[in-house]
Amino acid sequence: MPDDKQPAEPERGQAATVEGRYERIKAAEAARQALLTRPRFSFRTQIFLGFFLAFLFSFGIATSMVITIYLVENKMKFLEIASEYVTEIQQARRFEKNYFLYGTNLQDALEQVYLAKTILEKNSDELLRVAGDKRDSMIIPHLQRYEELLKRLAALESEPDSPRLNQKKKEIEMEVRQHGQEMVSFAQDVMTKEKESMARMVARSRNIHVLSFAVASIFMVYIAYFLGSSLLGTVNRFQGYAQRIAAGDFTPITPIRRFRDEFTELAITINQMLQELEAHEATLVQSHKMRAVGTLTAGVAHELNNPLNNITLTAHALLEDYREMNDDDRREMLGDLVNEAGRAQSIIKNLLDFARESGAQVEPLDLVALLKDTTHLAANQIKLSGIKMEFSATDNLPRVHGDAQQLQQVFLNLILNAMDASPKGGKIQVLVVPADEPNFVAVKIIDFGSGIPEHILGSIFDPFFTTKTKGKGTGLGLSVSQGIVAKHGGRIMVSSREGQGSTFSVVLPITTLPARIGGNMPRSGALS
């Protein structure tokens, strides 16, 4: 690694960390605001409103039904009275006719008229409603006149010697018949009208009920569908969020609908949880990295002994034999001292670069160079355990978009795992090749160790799953690695055969959107 790169990096890393955190907090706050500023229209309100509307509707139908029944009842009562009245009148007329034809008693007819009159008087209000003005202008005058004429006839009957009796009788008969006729026909007319109106009312009420029932059914179905789909839709949406979060995407939830409801609080809580999760994940990634650093430290300490030993031996040789040496020997030894000091520095520099905490810095990466750095980082440790590492890469591979440190952590973890799995004197192969699917690059780390038994192959990426002895592994390495790779849009795959070794493949998407990278780069650059 060139030396001039070093001083600029820590500042940039810290700036990116601060910027990254600030941006995440800003995004979460923006999402919170967006979620809360919408007008509230909760599901409770929606359900209440739906039921209230349904109730109002049913109440309307019931009321109209009661009113219709009441009206029909009234009409029926009136018809009963009217038919009683008509019967009385008709009876009276029959007696009247008998009187004229056979000279029978007129008193019976008069009695019927009194009865009819009583009916009219009793139901005078009803009559006013149905017949209106005609009650006073026609019905009552006709009846009164009819009664009067009958009374006159009766009076004539009581004095049979009266002159011109027959002629008078004839005159009255004409008028009596006329009024009788009018009375009956009018009463019948009113009855017919009332019957028709009742039939219309019943028909209308029936239509209204049928229609209301249809409308109510549609309304109920709509409300059920609307509430159901909006509730289920939201539940499904949140299921999608849960899946997304489980896959490692911690982008805050932003509002979709125009209104706030009970799910808004859930969304806000989830967003809070996401912030916490993100912080925890960052801590987890960092602590896992420090574990890897711890593992590497043994190798580094050992490797550091070589230049240190060379410096000690050379310095002592200089001290012992300084006088006997010529200038060239001295120069050579001093040169060795300088070189070995530089070597010591470069041994620890790699590890320190890797151990340094830095924020997410996404940039286009050359995977081959990254893997070379990583194998170099692990080289001391690997040499110490007597394992050989072979590295090969396809030339001119496209770059991938990612965070160098995090990906290096993933590869280092896989290499250290491969080292643990390898027997002494074994070898590890590291390949950087195009993946089987287009637009992806694969990094394969192959060991020829014990392999992974098939029954645990499915659980090796689970958190806290480990085959290492207590204290040696946390069981988080692969889980953390998978989280990092998933965030990069890639996958880790494993194939293993017991007794033959394992292959871990990290598949990462290549940068196909140069504009987006171009957009990101100056921003982090401007901060440095």
Add this chain to the structure above:
Amino acid sequence: MSDTLEVLVLDDEPIVGKRLKPALAKVGCAVEVFDSPAAALARIAEKEFDVVVTDIRMDEIDGMQVLEAVNRKSLRTKVIMITGYAMMSLAREAMEKGAFDFIAKPFTPEDLREVIGRAAQALRSPAEPPSALAG
């Protein structure tokens, strides 16, 4: 046995041999220096040394294999192992396998001269078992 002590120094760091050769020659040792384990093994097969100083961790062939080769050749030869700090367990294993002593990096020429001196003494009085020194 002559006055000069026949010493072979093997370390894959060339500077070690370069500095140890004059430092040991000063105290009357005939020193042969190797930075390739294979070449050193070939030389060991040819010649019986009094003392073999070898680094434990090297590429290809490690110090334990050298120790075994020396033991096969001659049990008289004293083997001094150079170890890194992180390899104490390996050093103890070497002692069990019959190494004379070990010296941890980083060491001074004087440190090694002292151990070689003790080895020379042990060579002169072979009755004393080497394992006594280890304890």
